[in-house]
Amino acid sequence: MKFAIVVFPGSNCDHDTYHVAKDVLGQEAELIWHKDRSLNRADVVILPGGFAHGDYLRTGAIARFSPIMHEVSKFAAAGGPVLGICNGFQVLLEAGLLPGAMLRNRSLKFRCEFLHVKVEQTDTPFTLACRPGQNLRMPIAHGDGNYYAEPDVVARLERNRQVIFRYVSAAGEVTDESNPNGSANNIAGICNETRNVVGLMPHPERACELAVGSADGLSVFKSILKWGRESFVEDTLTTMTAEPSTVLNK
Amino acid sequence: MQARVFVTLKPSVFDPQGTTVAEALHTLGYETVRDVRQGKYFELEIDAANADEARRLASEAADRLLSNPVIESYRIEVTS
Numbered sequence: 648m649k650f651a652i653v654v655f656p657g658s659n660c661d662h663d664t665y666h667v668a669k670d671v672l673g674q675e676a677e678l679i680w681h682k683d684r685s686l687n688r689a690d691v692v693i694l695p696g697g698f699a700h701g702d703y704l705r706t707g708a709i710a711r712f713s714p715i716m717h718e719v720s721k722f723a724a725a726g727g728p729v730l731g732i733c734n735g736f737q738v739l740l741e742a743g744l745l746p747g748a749m750l751r752n753r754s755l756k757f758r759c760e761f762l763h764v765k766v767e768q769t770d771t772p773f774t775l776a777c778r779p780g781q782n783l784r785m786p787i788a789h790g791d792g793n794y795y796a797e798p799d800v801v802a803r804l805e806r807n808r809q810v811i812f813r814y815v816s817a818a819g820e821v822t823d824e825s826n827p828n829g830s831a832n833n834i835a836g837i838c839n840e841t842r843n844v845v846g847l848m849p850h851p852e853r854a855c856e857l858a859v860g861s862a863d864g865l866s867v868f869k870s871i872l873k874w875g876r877e878s879f880v881e882d883t884l885t886t887m888t889a890e891p892s893t894v895l896n897k
Numbered sequence: 898m899q900a901r902v903f904v905t906l907k908p909s910v911f912d913p914q915g916t917t918v919a920e921a922l923h924t925l926g927y928e929t930v931r932d933v934r935q936g937k938y939f940e941l942e943i944d945a946a947n948a949d950e951a952r953r954l955a956s957e958a959a960d961r962l963l964s965n966p967v968i969e970s971y972r973i974e975v976t977s
Contacts, residue, residue: 750911
């Protein structure tokens with residue numbers, strides 16, 4: 648599969664993500680500058696962490712108007728898998744590709760630490776290889792990760808099973824102590840209604856090798872590969888079954 | 898023309914920064930300060946024929962970029 652990793656001025660997890668795609672997973676990967684106007688036929692798009700445009704105005708507020716975001720929106724509308732990590736999640740929120748917004752952490756502190764995140768749903772391209780309820784140990788590093796949406800929007804996310812990741816304790820319990828930033832319902836990550844766009848605050852790309860403290864984030868990246876294989880089989884089957892009638896009609 | 902845009906968090910949205918500033922003011926002895934809401938302030942110098950046109954443009958800018966309607970609201974003042 649080919650990974651496109653978008654680079655904004657101020658992105659700083661772009662190379663970590665590239666390293667995981669290229670070296671850990673052995674896949675094709677390309678860094679795409681935010682002013683480019685093509686995703687170069689990528690199969691999956693990742694908006695990495697960092698501080699795009701210095702977080703000026705609001706996190707992600709300037710980045711959403713970068714030329715490449717038009718292509719990312721088109722790619723997402725066509726069903727392509729898009730993952731926003733940390734600042735990438737904030738960009739997706741500002742772009743309206745995911746609902747809600749980020750507020751300053753309730754502690755006002757920049758939180759940089761390992762914590763636990765529960766996989767709530769496995770029917771997205773980024774959680775397909777996870778076990779339902781799997782507890783992933785991954786780091787966070789953000790000052791604005793306090794997920795907010797109007798109560799009816801949060802209720803709708805829960806109803807539609809769009810909450811994909813939730814902050815939990817080491818034992819997997821949803822508690823206020825395990826919520827690092829004050830996010831509504833301990834939300835750490837969500838997806839859109841069509842489930843192909845996912846955003847999360849924790850950094851799976853910083854937890855893909857035991858040498859860096861955890862390899863739990865690999866589940867997220869392996870999910871993409873599994874999704875790729877399954878959608879390839881599905882496409883092939885569709886083509887194979889569609890072919891005879893297509894031929895007859897000619 | 899100058900348009901001044903005041904962006905603040907909606908009343909329903911908790912403002913951790915404002916709350917912290919209020920607590921600091923209490924520490925300084927300003928007990929009568931009941932609440933603080935922190936926001937952003939922009940001065941837009943606009944080439945516009947009249948105040949209405951300047952206001953319209955500032956409002957569009959606030960909707961599209963200066964504020965995030967999910968969490969913020971804004972107020973505009975136009976001066977010549």
